[in-house]
Amino acid sequence: MANYRVLVSDPISEKGVDALRNAPGIDVDVNTGLQPDELLKIIGDYHGLVVRSQTKVTPEVFSAAKNLKVIGRAGVGVDNIDRSAATDHGVVVMNTPSGNTISTAEHAFTLMLSLARNIPQAHASILAGKWDRKSFEGVEMNGKRLAILGMGRIGTEFAKRAQAFGMTVVAFDPFLTAARAQSLKVELAESPEDALTGADVVTLHIPLTAETKHILDEKRLRLMNHGALVINCARGGLVDEAAAKASLEAGHLAGIALDVFETEPPTTEFPLFSAKKCVFTPHLGASTAEAQENVGIEVAQQVRDFLVTGEIRNAVNMPNLDSRTLESVGPYLELANSLGKLLSKIAPAQCDAIRVSYLGPVSELDTELITRKTLTGYLSAAHDEAQVNLVNAPAVAKALGLQVSEATVALATNCTELIEVSAVKGDEVCTVAGTFYGKAPRVVHIAGHNVETSPQGRFLFVENDDRPGIVGLIGTSLGGASVNIANMALSRDPEHARAVTVIEVDSEPPAALLASLRAAPGIIRVLSFTL
Numbered sequence: 296m297a298n299y300r301v302l303v304s305d306p307i308s309e310k311g312v313d314a315l316r317n318a319p320g321i322d323v324d325v326n327t328g329l330q331p332d333e334l335l336k337i338i339g340d341y342h343g344l345v346v347r348s349q350t351k352v353t354p355e356v357f358s359a360a361k362n363l364k365v366i367g368r369a370g371v372g373v374d375n376i377d378r379s380a381a382t383d384h385g386v387v388v389m390n391t392p393s394g395n396t397i398s399t400a401e402h403a404f405t406l407m408l409s410l411a412r413n414i415p416q417a418h419a420s421i422l423a424g425k426w427d428r429k430s431f432e433g434v435e436m437n438g439k440r441l442a443i444l445g446m447g448r449i450g451t452e453f454a455k456r457a458q459a460f461g462m463t464v465v466a467f468d469p470f471l472t473a474a475r476a477q478s479l480k481v482e483l484a485e486s487p488e489d490a491l492t493g494a495d496v497v498t499l500h501i502p503l504t505a506e507t508k509h510i511l512d513e514k515r516l517r518l519m520n521h522g523a524l525v526i527n528c529a530r531g532g533l534v535d536e537a538a539a540k541a542s543l544e545a546g547h548l549a550g551i552a553l554d555v556f557e558t559e560p561p562t563t564e565f566p567l568f569s570a571k572k573c574v575f576t577p578h579l580g581a582s583t584a585e586a587q588e589n590v591g592i593e594v595a596q597q598v599r600d601f602l603v604t605g606e607i608r609n610a611v612n613m614p615n616l617d618s619r620t621l622e623s624v625g626p627y628l629e630l631a632n633s634l635g636k637l638l639s640k641i642a643p644a645q646c647d648a649i650r651v652s653y654l655g656p657v658s659e660l661d662t663e664l665i666t667r668k669t670l671t672g673y674l675s676a677a678h679d680e681a682q683v684n685l686v687n688a689p690a691v692a693k694a695l696g697l698q699v700s701e702a703t704v705a706l707a708t709n710c711t712e713l714i715e716v717s718a719v720k721g722d723e724v725c726t727v728a729g730t731f732y733g734k735a736p737r738v739v740h741i742a743g744h745n746v747e748t749s750p751q752g753r754f755l756f757v758e759n760d761d762r763p764g765i766v767g768l769i770g771t772s773l774g775g776a777s778v779n780i781a782n783m784a785l786s787r788d789p790e791h792a793r794a795v796t797v798i799e800v801d802s803e804p805p806a807a808l809l810a811s812l813r814a815a816p817g818i819i820r821v822l823s824f825t826l
Contacts, residue, residue: 298320299322299364301315301322303324304327304334307347307591307594308588310588311588311591311596314599321603329350335359339362341362342364342602343363344365345369346367346375347369348374350375352381353380357377358384366389367391367595368391368594371581373390390611391597392448394594395589398583401456402554403526406554407526410524410574411435411550413432436496437461438461440463441465442496443481444467446471449528449529454479464480466483467486470695478696488515488518494520497524498525499527501529501530509538512538525539527553530555536557536567543567544570550572551572553567553573554575554576611684624660631666631716633672634716636672636673636676637727639673639676647719649719652703652704652716653701654703654712667685667689669716670692671685708740713730715727715740728740736750744786746786746797748799749782749799755796756795756822758794758818759793761789765796768812776804778801779802783798783799793819804823809823
């Protein structure tokens with residue numbers, strides 16, 4: 296059998312290249328600095344491609360890459376790779392999410408200490424010929440209350456270091472269980488507000504999503520203690536930079552350290568350039584010799600193992616499936632993904648377990664892939680798509696202390712086939728379920744209510760006391776805000792005197808409308824989300 300050929304088009308560590316060269320059946324070419332047209336001319340000869348951020352893997356590259364089976368990205372971000380085109384061409388894309396964990400955690404911790412002790416400002420003062428000790432009095436970290444938003448690998452490593460400095464750690468992560476928090480010896484917050492209230496220091500380790508953009512806004516900054524510090528080594532846009540400047544100028548926030556910015560590189564209009572007591576670095580979280588070597592070795596091993604044995608690790612797109620498996624489970628995958636996402640929107644935060652149950656013909660299939668797709672949908676609400684996928688979703692859940700199981704359907708139903716997904720927190724169980732009407736997937740149960748609605752679209756979910764006038768109020772409010780209703784499903788629970796309205800809408804309801812509905816008598820909760 297002919298050898299597999301791998302192209303390394305961006306610089307990685309020599310140990311990584313050796314891991315490929317020493318593998319039986321693999322020939323390696325290192326050819327860095329290729330122009331796009333040069334890559335197009337030669338990529339058709341290769342089965343594997345190893346890149347960092349310089350090489351742009353476009354749809355044109357995939358069209359020319361007739362033999363390409365796998366791309367390995369030495370690093371976390373895969374913005375330079377067209378993942379949709381990769382999936383269309385059956386190419387597995389892998390990244391290395393763990394290689395820079397320590398590097399980023401240490402950098403964030405360094406920024407915290409530099410901010411607390413005014414290191415950059417004192418250094419600049421010395422260079423200016425001054426000896427101004429009084430102006431640079433700092434604060435100790437011992438005994439301070441640290442809030443960590445996001446307890447993945449990096450947040451966990453930051454917590455360990457903070458505890459060694461005598462800090463009290465409170466953490467928020469929507470999927471961190473109480474048991475896992477206890478094992479990490481951190482206080483578990485039920486919301487970002489709970490974590491931030493009374494915090495002396497805040498560090499961010501979460502992805503940038505529609506829900507997390509400006510998670511540190513003016514309102515949340517006020518929850519922190521007077522003189523608090525903020526550190527962001529995660530993603531630009533998590534901090535409302537204008538609000539942070541206002542808080543600094545008002546004297547509430549004592550300092551902010553950023554390694555990432557909403558616009559990179561920041562322009563002259565960046566509001567914090569004129570603020571005092573700030574520390575900035577140019578996205579250096581992963582920039583250590585060790586991290587660069589780790590990701591180089593890791594990506595090389597992943598590409599090698601995929602080509603030699605078929606093993607897939609840290610894939611960020613749909614892995615290759617044999618046609619027989621895809622044919623049997625394919626129709627259920629998108630329904631499962633939507634059910635997982637729906638459950639993440641309506642279930643309590645920080646659940647202990649996820650249970651996926653099956654009834655009818657689907658139960659006779661190999662349901663592992665469907666369960667993984669459900670879990671991927673559930674976890675993707677708070678984690679980057681590049682870090683949660685079919686391959687690593689179980690590992691992500693395990694790291695968060697989330698138990699995952701399969702069972703038979705518990706709901707009383709008239710459906711002959713059903714996928715039921717439940718989130719369990721203590722004695723509380725929240726369930727959603729879906730089925731097929733012919734070939735059309737439908738959601739048929741949401742949190743104790745039998746409904747019928749599409750598993751895709753933009754939705755408004757309203758739970759209320761079962762009383763007259765609620766539906767009219769909702770419709771009038773939406774009409775007044777020029778939000779058109781595409782579909783509406785109603786359900787009543789006479790035993791508990793509760794009702795729900797699930798409305799598919801054509802546009803996102805304004806925040807003022809949602810606030811008005813939530814304040815209306817009889818309304819229990821209002822959720823707006825997209826599946």
